[in-house]
Amino acid sequence: MKLFYAPGACSLSPHIVACEADIDLDLCKVNLKTKQTESGGDYTEVNPKGYVPALQLEGGEVLTEGPAIVQFLAEQKPEKKLAPEHGSLEHYRVLEWLNYLSTEVHKSFVPLFWGGSDEDKAEARERIGQRFQYVEEQLAGDYLMGDDFCIADAYLFTVYNWCSMVEVDTGRWPKLKAFAERMSQREGVKKAMRAEGLL
Structure with a gap:
């Protein structure tokens, strides 16, 4: 399988999951x-959406959207237990988190990365702060689902x-800061970040 990525972009998420699952991409x-x-190819021929x-x-089909890709990768190696069992409430809780991160957190960064006005950027920083404050309040264990890493x-x-990268103050979120430090020590995370030139 081949992962199309941009260093540090949202494609880092499936890259980390693949490394955690011991899937070589x-x-x-x-x-x-x-x-x-x-290699000089037109990426829109791979993904007409134009983003990673x-x-x-293996058969040539292309799967897009990070939340779908991480679920697919986790299911290739169920013994790694990177996602809860289908049909369980925990499974739907992970889907809930993936959707929240995709629609409420990720998309809030768009004006900051892609040339929004000063007003748009100020509103984005405010919205990002609110979204991460919610995550901060929900973090009850080492990871989103408790004590175990998940997708x-x-x-x-x-x-x-x-x-x-975009001057959002993270000092107000001690649990998130501890989470990020914990994540940065995971071997799968380090492997993915090294491969992308981020370490």
């Missing part, structure tokens, strides 16, 4: 501004790290 870096792959991640499967933690770690 071929990596292909994408320039999100030019929509070119590192995209996971090309949603990879996404939370990825979007939390963006705060330092």
